[in-house]
Amino acid sequence: RVAxxxxxxxxxxxxxxxxxxxxxVPVVVNNVTGAGAIAEGRTGVAKGVRSFVWVHVGTxxxxxxxxxxxxxxxxxxxxxxxxHCAVVDGGPECSCGMRGCLETLVSGRAIxxxxxxxxxxxxxxxxxxxPTLDAVAVAEAARAGDAVALAIFAEVxxxxxxxxxxxxxxxxxxxxxxxxxxxxxxxLLLEGTRASMAKHSLKGSRVPVQVSALGDDAGLIGAxxxxxxxxxxxxxxxxxGERVALD
Numbered sequence: 001r002v003a004x005x006x007x008x009x010x011x012x013x014x015x016x017x018x019x020x021x022x023x024x025v026p027v028v029v030n031n032v033t034g035a036g037a038i039a040e041g042r043t044g045v046a047k048g049v050r051s052f053v054w055v056h057v058g059t060x061x062x063x064x065x066x067x068x069x070x071x072x073x074x075x076x077x078x079x080x081x082x083x084h085c086a087v088v089d090g091g092p093e094c095s096c097g098m099r100g101c102l103e104t105l106v107s108g109r110a111i112x113x114x115x116x117x118x119x120x121x122x123x124x125x126x127x128x129x130x131p132t133l134d135a136v137a138v139a140e141a142a143r144a145g146d147a148v149a150l151a152i153f154a155e156v157x158x159x160x161x162x163x164x165x166x167x168x169x170x171x172x173x174x175x176x177x178x179x180x181x182x183x184x185x186x187x188l189l190l191e192g193t194r195a196s197m198a199k200h201s202l203k204g205s206r207v208p209v210q211v212s213a214l215g216d217d218a219g220l221i222g223a224x225x226x227x228x229x230x231x232x233x234x235x236x237x238x239x240x241g242e243r244v245a246l247d
Contacts, residue, residue, distance in 0.1 A: 001013065002015050026230065028229075030223060031077075033063055033064035034071055034080075034222070035220075036054045036218035036219045036222050037066050038222035040177050040213070040222075041054075041066055043214065044212055044213040044214050045177055045212065046210075050066075050174065051173050051174050053171060053173050053177070054179060055082065056219070057179070058181040058216070059108055060103055060107060061083030061107055062082060063081075063167060065171065082102055083101060083102050083103035084101045085102055087102050087105060087159055087163055091104055102163040105155075106159050108134070110156070112134055112135055119133075125146055125147070125149065126141050127141050127149060136184075139184070142185075143188070153185065154192055157188075157190075159196075160193045161194065161200060162196055164209070168201040168202075175207065176209045177209075177211070178211050190211060193209060
C-alpha cells in the first residue's frame with residue numbers, strides 16, 4: 001500500500017491490489033529509491049559495496065539505504081525520506097506540509113522556482129528568453145556561463161551536500177550514489193555537493209560521492225530485479241551492449 005505520496009496526493013492507496021487486479025499477475029511494490037538502490041548495488045557503481053546510500057534527486061528527493069548488503073526500509077517503509085527533512089528555517093512550503101524541506105531546495109521544481117524568483121526580481125539572465133523554463137533550460141544556461149543559472153546550481157549543490165551530510169553522519173556508509181533526473185546536471189552539481197558534504201559532516205570527505213551509472217532508469221531496472229527475486233527462476237540475464245536484458 002502507498003501510505004503517503006505527497007507529490008501524487010495519494011494517501012493509503014492499495015496499489016499492489018490494484019495492479020494485481022489489472023494485470024492478473026503477482027506484483028511486487030517498492031518505491032523509486034528502494035528500487036534504485038537495488039539496481040545500483042547489482043549493476044551500477046555500488047556493485048560489490050556492502051553499505052551505501054542511493055539518493056534520488058528528481059521531482060522528489062529520497063534515499064534508498066543498503067546496510068551490510070540488505071535494503072533497509074524501516075518499520076513502516078518510511079526510511080530514507082531525506083527530502084522531507086528541513087534544512088533551512090522558514091523555507092518554501094513543501095508538498096508534505098512542512099517548510100524548508102530539502103526537496104523544496106534541490107528538486108527539479110526547486111530549480112525552476114529559483115529561476116522564476118530571479119526573473120521576477122528583474123535579474124539579467126538569458127533565461128528570460130527561453131521558450132520553456134524548466135530545469136533542463138536552467139542547466140543549459142549555466143553551461144553557457146549564465147551567472148544567474150550558475151548561482152542557482154551552486155546553491156542547489158550546497159543544500160544537497162547538507163542533506164547528504166545527515167546521511168553520512170547517521171549511517172557512516174561506504175559510498176553515496178546520486179541518481180535521478182536532476183543528476184543529469186552532475187557536471188554542475190557534483191563538485192559543490194561534495195564540498196558541502198565534507199564541510200557539514202564528520203570525516204565526510206572520506207566518503208566517495210558518485211553519480212549513478214544507470215541514469216534515470218535505475219528505479220525501473222531495480223523494479224525488474226525486485227520482481228525477478230520473487231519469481232520462479234526460469235530466466236537468465238544476458239548482456240546486450242550497454243543494457244541488461246532478460247531472456
